[in-house]
Amino acid sequence: MSSRAPVIWWIRRDLRLCDNPALTAAAESGAPVLPVYILDEQDEALGAAPKFRLGLGLEHFGQELAKAGSRLILRRGKALEVLQDLIEETGAGAVHWSRLYDPQAIARDSAIKQQLKEQGVEVISHGGRLLFEPWTVETKAGGMYKVYTPFWKAVRGRNVDSLLAAPGKLAAPDSWPASDGLADWHMGAAMRRGADVVARYCRVGEAAAQARLEDFLEDSVDAYKARRDYPAEDATSGLSENLAWGEISPHRMWHQGSAAMERGSQGAEHFLKEIVWREFAYHLMYNSPHILTESWREEWQDFPWSKKITPQVQAWQRGQTGYGFVDAAMRELYVTGKMHNRARMIVASFLTKHLMTHWKIGMDWFADTLVDWDPASNALGWQWVAGSGPDAAPFFRVFNPSGQLEKFDPEGAYTGRWIAEGQDTPPQTALDFFDAAPLSWDLSAGMAPAEPVVSLQAGRDRALTAYREAREER
Ligand SMILES: Cc1cc2nc3c(=O)[nH]c(=O)nc-3n(C[C@H](O)[C@H](O)[C@H](O)COP(=O)(O)OP(=O)(O)OC[C@H]3O[C@@H](n4cnc5c(N)ncnc54)[C@H](O)[C@@H]3O)c2cc1C
Numbered sequence: 001m002s003s004r005a006p007v008i009w010w011i012r013r014d015l016r017l018c019d020n021p022a023l024t025a026a027a028e029s030g031a032p033v034l035p036v037y038i039l040d041e042q043d044e045a046l047g048a049a050p051k052f053r054l055g056l057g058l059e060h061f062g063q064e065l066a067k068a069g070s071r072l073i074l075r076r077g078k079a080l081e082v083l084q085d086l087i088e089e090t091g092a093g094a095v096h097w098s099r100l101y102d103p104q105a106i107a108r109d110s111a112i113k114q115q116l117k118e119q120g121v122e123v124i125s126h127g128g129r130l131l132f133e134p135w136t137v138e139t140k141a142g143g144m145y146k147v148y149t150p151f152w153k154a155v156r157g158r159n160v161d162s163l164l165a166a167p168g169k170l171a172a173p174d175s176w177p178a179s180d181g182l183a184d185w186h187m188g189a190a191m192r193r194g195a196d197v198v199a200r201y202c203r204v205g206e207a208a209a210q211a212r213l214e215d216f217l218e219d220s221v222d223a224y225k226a227r228r229d230y231p232a233e234d235a236t237s238g239l240s241e242n243l244a245w246g247e248i249s250p251h252r253m254w255h256q257g258s259a260a261m262e263r264g265s266q267g268a269e270h271f272l273k274e275i276v277w278r279e280f281a282y283h284l285m286y287n288s289p290h291i292l293t294e295s296w297r298e299e300w301q302d303f304p305w306s307k308k309i310t311p312q313v314q315a316w317q318r319g320q321t322g323y324g325f326v327d328a329a330m331r332e333l334y335v336t337g338k339m340h341n342r343a344r345m346i347v348a349s350f351l352t353k354h355l356m357t358h359w360k361i362g363m364d365w366f367a368d369t370l371v372d373w374d375p376a377s378n379a380l381g382w383q384w385v386a387g388s389g390p391d392a393a394p395f396f397r398v399f400n401p402s403g404q405l406e407k408f409d410p411e412g413a414y415t416g417r418w419i420a421e422g423q424d425t426p427p428q429t430a431l432d433f434f435d436a437a438p439l440s441w442d443l444s445a446g447m448a449p450a451e452p453v454v455s456l457q458a459g460r461d462r463a464l465t466a467y468r469e470a471r472e473e474r
Pocket residue numbers: 228236237238239240241243244271274275276277278279281339340341342344345348366370372373374375377378379380381382385
């Protein structure tokens with residue numbers, strides 16, 4: 001116990017004790033540390049699955065803080081007002097936090113910083129979420145990168161901050177301010193019956209994330225480059241969920257991945273390249289935030305994508321398109337809150353091309369259903385597939401979901417795992433979908449397999465005709 005004024009550690013997407021510059025700085029100040037999570041309007045607006053997953057992360061992290069002799073204080077409301085209240089209640093003299101990079105968070109944080117500084121409170125923001133702060137990576141001409149490969153070449157040889165140890169016991173304040181109860185926040189309310197199912201597939205917390213990284217680097221990274229596109233295999237790290245909530249730092253992934261590369265591990269460089277795709281997504285979001293809301297390339301603004309939730313779009317959301325790869329992927333998403341990267345590309349292509357539906361409809365669905373939802377990677381992923389984004393796949397490259405299935409799921413292991421219809425004894429994974437899906441969808445494992453919602457040839461022809469016409473009009 002100490003009678004010194006505490007410092008506030010405002011926790012955001014950094015639910016970890018190791019390698020956390022904001023926490024390290026707060027602890028090294030020598031003052032008692034007050035860990036606080038604020039459920040403000042930006043968190044209230046999260047989609048169902050990310051909000052639920054945040055709740056799981058907070059519950060776990062509260063326990064970890066308790067083991068370190070500390071506590072997680074939960075408050076709900078406008079972030080500035082909550083911080084001001086806490087400063088008044090505790091006499092805190094400083095606030096530390098890890099930076100976020102989406103435009104809403106930047107606007108909120110800048111205003112809070114200015115206001116608190118005017119009140120005489122020290123405010124220090126820290127890195128930790130990204131390997132490279134977006135403004136530190138520039139082309140020779142001084143602009144942003146718009147293409148991935150030169151971005152990768154610009155950063156791959158850079159120094160990456162070394163890992164910080166967890167601070168050990170955290171000094172506690174003389175008395176703890178009141179905290180909300182997490183259960184009263186009802187973080188899983190919008191998940192309804194899906195919550196229990198999705199929870200079984202989540203990997204929550206720092207220790208679990210670190211253990212997974214070690215297993216992946218030990219067992220799978222050698223084959224990563226060759227096998228990462230096969231959705232039935234456990235060939236990728238699966239760490240996006242933990243990165244999204246800051247349960248692991250990209251620095252740890254980078255350093256341990258680099259060490260594997262130095263040991264001669266095949267595939268490790270490719271793994272580092274994928275981590276840098278995430279950095280590239282943040283670089284783009286920071287420098288061109290309209291990537292979140294509009295077609296990044298201006299000439300795509302008027303592309304005649306439909307914005308209606310038609311019965312075909314509903315079939316896409318519900319894994320009922322009649323195409324195995326698409327349906328397996330959309331069910332994997334609904335059951336686990338995650339989806340394999342190749343499957344994300346295929347379902348995004350199917351929606352934006354075969355169903356000629358705006359990428360925003362898909363992006364919003366992912367924002368509601370992914371536990372690894374990340375604004376930058378989601379927007380880049382959708383616009384990359386749709387053709388409207390930076391360094392995007394050309395629109396005329398239309399994935400054929402049946403051809404992709406033959407190539408990447410030749411034995412039917414992925415479809416068998418997620419689609420129950422037509423199987424005598426479906427696995428639990430496939431049955432879980434019917435426990436997670438809303439009752440209003442009226443689906444059951446015994447129903448007939450879905451009929452194709454569009455002919456692949458007709459859908460492709462329609463998309464390519466629209467593309468040709470749009471180009472002619474430009
Ligand atoms: C339409 C679409 C939407 C997407 N939405 C998201 C999202 O909301 N959140 C999210 O984290 N990723 C998103 N991605 C990127 C990618 O699909 C996931 O990061 C990946 O599937 C996560 O699995 P993993 O952790 O096993 O990846 P690994 O293959 O193990 O890769 C390691 C890490 O690299 C990063 N990474 C890998 N591929 C990409 C990529 N294409 N773009 C950006 N970063 C990447 C991730 O942080 C990942 O955890 C999206 C991709 C597409 C095509």
